[in-house]
Amino acid sequence: MVSLILIIATSLFFTGIIIRTKSIASGRKGPGIFQPMKDIVKLFKKGSVYSRTTSIIFQIAPSFYFASILMAILCVPLGNYLGVISFQGDFILFAYLLAFGKFFMIISALDTGSSFEGMGASRESLFSMLAEPAFFILMGSFALLTGQTSFHGIFSTLHYGSHISYMLGILATFVFVIIAMIENSRMPIDDPKTHLELTMIHEVMILDNSGFDLGLILHATNLKFAMYGAIISNFFIGDLSLMYTIPIFFVVQISFAIAVGIFESFMARFRMSHNPQFIFILTSVSLLIFFGVLLLLERFAK
Amino acid sequence: MSTLIEIFNLIALVAIILIPFLKVKGNGIIALTTIGIQVAIASIIAYSVLSGNPIDYSYTGSFITGAIPIRVDYLSAWFIIIISFTFLTGAIYGIQYMKKYSDQKANLALHAISYILAFTMLIDICMVQNSLLFLVAWEIMALASFILIIFEHNKKETLRAGINFLIQSHVCILFLTIGSMWAKIQTGTFDFNGITQFTSTSPALIGIGLFTFFFFGFAIKSGFVPFHTWLPLAHPAAPAHISGVMSGVIIKIGIYGILRMILLIETNFVTIGYLILITSVITGVYGVMLAIIQHNLKKLLAYHSIENIGIIGIGIGLGCLGIGYHNHLLILLGFGGALLHTLNHSLFKSLLFYSAGNVYQHAHTVNIESLGGLIKKMPHTAVLFLVGSLAICGLPPFNGFVSEFLIYLGMFKSLNGVDFSFTALMLFAILGLVLIGGLAMICFTKAFSIVFLGTPRHINIEKVEEDKKTTVYPLYTIVGLILAIGILPTLFIRVISLPVGQFSISTNPASVEAFDSVIKTSSLIGVYSAVFIAFVAIMYFLRRFFTRNKPALLSTTWGCGFTGSAVKMQYTASSYIRTYRKIIEPFLRVRKFKSEAVGIFPAPVHHETHPYDKVEHILIDKPIGILRRILSRFTFLQSGNVQAYILYGFIFITLIILIPEIYQKILVLIKFLNHL
Incomplete structure (x- = not known):
């Protein structure tokens, strides 16, 4: 329950921090950190324009997407404090819930009959398919390391003992950061600020959404960012008490947001054709983690 | 119960004799009522077995067959239920699907007879435990399915696919026959228990060898890679309800066979587990990889059956490893997952095939590239297909x-396995299953969106209208079951635990503990699924509430300022998967035909790509090519001269008589030489 409240709170200003960081890095003052949220509230109040090509799918997809992300957030714990949903193998449910939302966003993009949105949908489905193995292998490695098969079990029993385990923690954080970037369509996979439809992924999928639906989609992205930030912060929390976990949580979230901002300020997007290779690197990094775990458990000797 | 089983077969016999004498309409009614009564009887049998009274009796049989034991245990009962339900929905759907062929009286009668025959034989296969009769039933089932597939035999394509199926299913029977003969020679009985006797007294390697023969046979039937090549040909050729039934249950009889052999054969299950698991992961990934690039909707679904057989196989492989390592949780999760997925796949795959049938009936094509925008004319079919797609993506x-x-x-729990190779295997399987899931999503977003969304590409859908009563409402029962399993999984897992219990000692405390933990987890999944549905519904109604007073305008799709007709600019199925296809190109054989635009006023240019199965090319086409080249040397024998053929017969008979004689003479000669 704690994690749910904290994630929702973070989602209100997460993108704001990214934008602020980027503004400062480029020498501007920039908007306040709650500006993205204000924009979303403004969108909620607006009417919409629908394409004549679209069907009911286009109208229901944003709500389904938003609901799936809220539901996925319920699975995320905070250190020793359970998420609302917690059982053996909850991370499988987590991944499949996100996939459910993605399924609807993809078909809603194709519902418009636009070639641009089809292009975005094609890329999104491929890239998320490529990123999925990394998540599962990562969770598998930690399941192997801790002997647990739930988010809560894994995070509350995760202890860093030897040098290898620290390295594993760093690698896992790296993998999760990149997964978060892919899932939220940020640099270096996708550039949310690009102005050419041909080079977009996520942005081009939602070209035809407007009003309330667009607000839902944008806020879903904020929530997703905060959710991944929460998972990353879990790597550093362990079984500390609430007094320490909440500050750690916010520190991790804010530094994650600043890191994303800095990253995006000083880096260009990859060529689209190189993205699959890059994403597949994640799987190899998570395999590295897996073998690191095997090394820790001294399984090779047997 | 024995009378019920006899009545079950008798009804089929009566119906088969009756059907040729009836009018077309009577055919349909008789076929449907027969299937209905048979399904009722089969369900009674299955229900009574599952409530704790396994059937075990024996007919005396003849001197050829020996005693004919009839044993219906939990495993059989579970498969009887799955087969019965899909055949019932298939019959209901088939009646209306066949209406447009009502002028082909004889053909329809044959079709109805084969349908009843196939159903009866499938149920009998689950019950009879005499390998000779098993093979006979298997053969009849294969022939009946062949006739079902070639319903539209005036099309050359259909006939080719049918003959391909016929040949491959006989290769399958060949393997099964060799396996049965081996067991029979060693034990002198056709009874399945002989197999247990034989393998428990011989070294493990013999058991593995015997299992391999049976596995190859059953793998051809169920479509494991590399034995899958008949599947993608046969499914598009058959009528929609036959594709649904075939993909839903007929290929599952192979799964039944594999599970039955695991129960019977006593050997080293770790090796068998490795064999099945690795084959299945390859099957699953390869199936879905090829499914994505298909542009024939039914062919795409057929490749997906291969993928799902892979998933079921992964479960079976895990279960076998569980038996091998005495891990009760793994047995339960592996076999339980496999058995549940067998039911699940039969539900959503038949649903998808029936919806594809609806598309075919109204749009007269299943070529994905020509379709589009059908959701506006066929909203119910679209919903049915969407539910099927979501379910098949897991x-x-x-x-x-x-x-x-x-x-x-099961895989995550057993990652911390006995040795390194086991852990690596689990990692491999997890990777496989994740890839299958991700690829399935690409495949079904493509299939659903291109067929139902956007604007029509090359078809006219102005006049299309759904016939709700017959083509849509019956299918919603399947949707109901799909949701029921999603929300109340414990109900089904409790039933499944009975057949799974046959694989381990179910009273063992470790097994009871495993069962409790699985029930607990799955009941939570059910609850969260219900919560998720509520969440989605609440979100949807919140959106409606907030947007009710807001203006909503209609306009054209944003086309970067382009305002003309954008129908031909839509993303097609090929363009949607282009990036993907580029990545997996090494695994494919894609034949491309491309003409370049030349000159100032270029003529129309064409670009065609035909993806082709590489495994089929290497394993089927090449050997057949070689065989043809060798056999073509003997074409002179085919003189077309009747006298010559009689001569061949004469030579053959003479040789048969002479060979033993000559053999004897040679023996005498050798003896004589030895004496010298």
């Missing part, structure tokens, strides 16, 4: 998620 809150979850959990 997304919550539908049934596919539950069975895939069980298998995932």
